[in-house]
Amino acid sequence: MAVATAPRTETGARTLTYVEALNEALREEMRRDPAVFVMGEDVAVWGGGGVFGVTKGLVEEFGEARVRDTPISEEIIAASAIGAAATGTRPVAEIMYVDFIGLAMEPIVNQAAKMRYMFGGKISIPVVIRAQQGGGRGNAAQHSQSLEAWFAHIPGLKVVVPTTPADAKGLLKTAIRDDNPVIFLEHKVLYFTKGEVPEGEYTIPFGQADVKREGTDVTVVGIHTQVLEALKAAEELESEGISVEVIDPRTVSPLDIDTIVSSVKKTGRLVVSHQAYEQGGVGGEIIARVVDVAFDYLDAPPQRVCGKNVPVPYAESLERAALPYKEEIVAAIRRVL
Amino acid sequence: MAVTDVGGARAVQRVDNDIDADTQLDLLRVMLRIRCFEERAEALFLAGELPGFIHLSIGQEACAAGACLALRRDDYITSTHRGHGHCLAKCAPAERMMAELFAKATGSCKGKGGSMHIADFSVGMLGANGIVGGGANLAVGAAIAARLRQTDQVALCFFGDGAANRGTVHEASNLAAVWKLPVIFFCENNRYASTTAAGAALSIENVADRAAGYGMPGVIVDGNDALAVHRVVREWAAHARSGGGPVLIEAKTYRMRGHYVGDPQLYRATDEVEAQRARDPIDRLAATLAGAGLLDLARLERLRAEVAEEIEAAVRFARESPLPSPEDALADLYVNPIERMP
Numbered sequence: 152m153a154v155a156t157a158p159r160t161e162t163g164a165r166t167l168t169y170v171e172a173l174n175e176a177l178r179e180e181m182r183r184d185p186a187v188f189v190m191g192e193d194v195a196v197w198g199g200g201g202v203f204g205v206t207k208g209l210v211e212e213f214g215e216a217r218v219r220d221t222p223i224s225e226e227i228i229a230a231s232a233i234g235a236a237a238t239g240t241r242p243v244a245e246i247m248y249v250d251f252i253g254l255a256m257e258p259i260v261n262q263a264a265k266m267r268y269m270f271g272g273k274i275s276i277p278v279v280i281r282a283q284q285g286g287g288r289g290n291a292a293q294h295s296q297s298l299e300a301w302f303a304h305i306p307g308l309k310v311v312v313p314t315t316p317a318d319a320k321g322l323l324k325t326a327i328r329d330d331n332p333v334i335f336l337e338h339k340v341l342y343f344t345k346g347e348v349p350e351g352e353y354t355i356p357f358g359q360a361d362v363k364r365e366g367t368d369v370t371v372v373g374i375h376t377q378v379l380e381a382l383k384a385a386e387e388l389e390s391e392g393i394s395v396e397v398i399d400p401r402t403v404s405p406l407d408i409d410t411i412v413s414s415v416k417k418t419g420r421l422v423v424s425h426q427a428y429e430q431g432g433v434g435g436e437i438i439a440r441v442v443d444v445a446f447d448y449l450d451a452p453p454q455r456v457c458g459k460n461v462p463v464p465y466a467e468s469l470e471r472a473a474l475p476y477k478e479e480i481v482a483a484i485r486r487v488l
Numbered sequence: 489m490a491v492t493d494v495g496g497a498r499a500v501q502r503v504d505n506d507i508d509a510d511t512q513l514d515l516l517r518v519m520l521r522i523r524c525f526e527e528r529a530e531a532l533f534l535a536g537e538l539p540g541f542i543h544l545s546i547g548q549e550a551c552a553a554g555a556c557l558a559l560r561r562d563d564y565i566t567s568t569h570r571g572h573g574h575c576l577a578k579c580a581p582a583e584r585m586m587a588e589l590f591a592k593a594t595g596s597c598k599g600k601g602g603s604m605h606i607a608d609f610s611v612g613m614l615g616a617n618g619i620v621g622g623g624a625n626l627a628v629g630a631a632i633a634a635r636l637r638q639t640d641q642v643a644l645c646f647f648g649d650g651a652a653n654r655g656t657v658h659e660a661s662n663l664a665a666v667w668k669l670p671v672i673f674f675c676e677n678n679r680y681a682s683t684t685a686a687g688a689a690l691s692i693e694n695v696a697d698r699a700a701g702y703g704m705p706g707v708i709v710d711g712n713d714a715l716a717v718h719r720v721v722r723e724w725a726a727h728a729r730s731g732g733g734p735v736l737i738e739a740k741t742y743r744m745r746g747h748y749v750g751d752p753q754l755y756r757a758t759d760e761v762e763a764q765r766a767r768d769p770i771d772r773l774a775a776t777l778a779g780a781g782l783l784d785l786a787r788l789e790r791l792r793a794e795v796a797e798e799i800e801a802a803v804r805f806a807r808e809s810p811l812p813s814p815e816d817a818l819a820d821l822y823v824n825p826i827e828r829m830p
Contacts, residue, residue: 224659270597
């Protein structure tokens with residue numbers, strides 16, 4: 152669907168939404184490998200494929216055996232996918248909002264992440280658990296969190312946080328082919344953003360950050376929406392002659408710290424930004440690892456521009472105050488310069 | 489209902505009209521192996537040779553043996569924290585298991601899992617589990633995979649009366665029933681969830697009564713009668729295999745030892761445990777076989793001696809095996825790990 156109707160840019164490349172890019176990845180992988188199947192709440196039927204349409208059209212092409220609507224039972228969505236992954240299939244399980252994943256943490260943390268290790272490396276769990284996260288749509292406290300740090304904390308999991316449609320597609324294909332459990336976190340605000348997506352077959356390796364914009368004065372590492380906010384900040388500051396480098400780690404576990412460290416060695420300044428709560432967030436981990444190896448290169452204390460340490464509120468004015476945007480990134484950059 | 493013979497097609501003397509003599513003797517042998525393995529492990533633990541903690545299933549051997557011998561090698565089981573018997577009955581090698589209890593590099597899990605995390609996927613044993621109820625959903629997943637791969641494998645989930653109260657067992661039961669998956673929910677009601685009596689945590693007498701709430705059959709069986717367990721699992725495995733959907737089997741049994749080795753068991757009277765000795769599943773099967781002319785004292789002693797030698801060999805193997813190297817602590821986490829990145 153998306154392929155045929157995708158608008159072309161001036162250069163002839165396709166532009167797709169993030170949702171369309173994810174849908175294409177699922178479709179291509181399900182065609183390539185009959186062991187791949189999708190399960191979750193409302194993935195088959197609702198509005199034609201999930202609340203946001205990521206699984207649109209899949210049940211029509213692949214049938215109900217491979218596109219399975221489940222009861223509202225998050226633990227078994229995750230855990231049965233893990234069991235199925237351990238026994239010869241490649242499930243892609245969906246948790247509708249990452250906020251609900253608390254109900255599925257036991258199998259993710261105690262089973263998926265540990266089975267291979269505690270069974271002596273003799274088995275693999277090639278499962279992908281997709282969820283969407285993030286604030287900015289007035290969905291309030293129980294539908295707006297960003298929880299990548301929960302999973303980045305657990306050895307045995309891989310954690311993917313794509314920002315652009317092209318990255319979303321290439322990383323989801325990699326996730327499905329990976330023999331390890333992968334937590335694939337999408338962002339609801341990014342779902343309907345558009346971007347160029349290459350024609351044809353491609354994958355993007357895990358543990359490879361992408362420099363979204365080169366710069367020389369300050370390094371900004373962003374996750375999800377904060378990559379886009381950082382790019383806006385960079386554009387604004389360019390007129391003042393401030394050159395901002397923007398890095399998207401794309402996966403937070405494994406984390407490509409080398410690309411970030413190389414950038415910091417060049418710029419001497421570091422700002423990290425995510426919507427997730429500042430306390431215990433991935434930003435602190437990134438800063439710690441940069442300080443470990445590049446302390447002498449830093450000309451100013453690294454800064455975090457993150458979600459405030461409160462639940463995400465409902466009112467737009469409150470939500471905006473609780474989440475980080477371009478203005479806060481600009482302010483942080485000014486502090487370190 | 490289709491009923492398949494597990495003992496193969498050989499014509500053998502039948503003491504019961506549906507379980508052949510070889511299978512009945514196999515049941516006894518497996519139960520003796522489990523008992524011997526666990527009594528040895530208990531002694532080794534008390535002597536300080538085994539680290540961590542261990543949970544014994546002494547008294548419950550008829551459940552493990554009866555159920556697993558009714559399955560095919562390629563069928564799946566998920567187990568519990570009290571899983572030695574399930575592993576042995578599903579044909580995991582005793583020497584590797586014993587080495588795992590000794591935390592040796594030659595153990596089933598290379599010394600990384602221990603008693604509560606033994607798995608052997610080569611025989612369909614998807615793992616003991618340190619999380620109560622943790623195996624239920626995994627079994628459902630294995631059944632989904634079997635269906636997708638278009639095999640007729642079934643998945644049997646062992647769980648206890650304690651796990652029956654976990655939400656995960658509810659979710660698993662519901663999904664298996666809705667999707668008519670080939671899952672056998674096998675509840676070993678051994679009367680205690682750790683130290684809590686089943687009656688203090690269940691408002692009904694029978695876990696099996698809950699099956700009705702999922703629209704699946706619920707069956708109660710004497711969990712200390714290996715032949716009865718075997719018969720019922722064989723029957724319902726055939727039912728599940730042929731697309732009939734899941735079943736909840738509740739085996740009424742009794743945990744003869746404490747929750748863990750060293751448990752002072754202040755929550756139950758010694759009399760209660762003593763009274764249960766009359767129900768010992770091994771003595772009962774031996775008596776049945778003797779009554780049918782399949783077993784005499786000499787043969788029983790020979791069986792016991794063979795089993796004891798096997799377990800002693802397992803202990804020797806474990807003792808003589810090397811400890812894991814400290815650097816192995818960082819291995820086996822990911823398939824194809826990225827260098828320098830976890």
